[in-house]
Ligand SMILES: [Zn+2]
């Protein structure tokens with residue numbers, strides 16, 4: 001009887017047979033790299049068209065859920081897919097099976113349309129380990145250049161406020177990108193608050209036949225938004241306060257509205273902004289609660305003690321049990337306690353009636369029509385707004401036929417010629433001098 005272990009070749013193995021096996025591995029690898037390029041194209045398109053935006057927080061989260069990638073690998077696929085959208089040479093090399101996904105992944109961390117050709121040459125010449133080292137060296141040079149650029153930009157920050165001849169105040173400035181983003185976000189929020197309010201006011205009054213004639217221009221709206229920002233900042237004090245208090249939102253809700261969105265009553269933020277009944281239900285789901293009793297004339301006659309809708313002890317157990325957002329494919333490690341049956345509807349604050357959801361998914365179940373209930377076996381069941389189930393783990397797609405044959409046939413049809421030498425680097429065994437390589441290749445290295 002002949003006993004063969006796969007990792008100890010014996011003299012009985014003809015060398016030619018092993019060569020053939022090696023070639024087969026190399027050729028199939030080239031096919032898989034080429035197929036990966038196609039897969040990345042599909043992911044890029046799916047992301048651009050928002051195909052994942054069905055309750056998932058990102059394309060990567062969807063990918064992890066749907067095809068079972070670990071979250072890090074899923075994020076990398078999406079990142080590389082995006083990068084290849086602007087790097088045609090690297091994309092083509094992967095599609096032809098000439099560069100492995102591992103090399104492309106490393107190269108796309110630093111490649112730009114300007115440096116792509118040089119980095120492609122690095123990818124062709126070296127092994128994946130060489131490429132990884134070159135990329136690390138490249139990043140060091142990039143980071144130094146970036147730090148210089150950041151320091152230069154920071155030094156040029158300025159805000160000039162002066163009065164024009166007619167008394168108007170003129171503002172001109174340069175802000176660091178992240179500060180600018182903050183300002184733009186705040187302006188957008190203020191503009192929305194102002195103009196949603198205004199629309200509500202207009203519709204409440206006699207409807208004007210030409211509202212559009214009175215609608216302020218974007219520049220005018222921005223000016224109004226800035227005024228609101230200044231007012232708000234002074235009103236609530238510049239001191240941001242304790243971090244916990246910083247983002248506190250106070251909602252006043254009439255009890256009937258909390259139980260039934262169609263009931264008469266109001267739900268308003270502290271500043272009088274109206275919020276939808278669904279939003280106030282979400283905010284109330286896991287919150288501090290103070291019950292006030294009003295006299296018929298509106299005067300407060302009784303104020304109860306502040307309580308948490310979910311007491312700290314139950315919350316701790318809930319976190320321990322759920323460990324993160326329970327929405328399929330999410331798992332974010334922090335969240336809010338959601339009452340499956342809202343406490344305003346008489347739902348008890350017990351573990352079986354609670355589920356941990358992140359902010360994004362708490363909104364999904366309260367305001368976007370996603371449904372969650374607990375089945376008799378204790379498992380949570382999520383449904384899309386149209387009622388279709390959203391399983392925790394989707395069933396894998398069945399592969400019909402021999403996947404290798406399918407790949408080969410597809411690549412043959414595309415006229416792609418792949419063989420055992422396609423992915424082999426040009427490296428002949430010489431020592432890699434990373435410093436020298438970066439000096440020669442990187443446009444910013446001297
Ligand atoms: Zn909730």
Ligand SMILES: [Zn+2]
Pocket residue numbers: 325326327330331332357358359360361
């Ligand atoms: Zn979530």
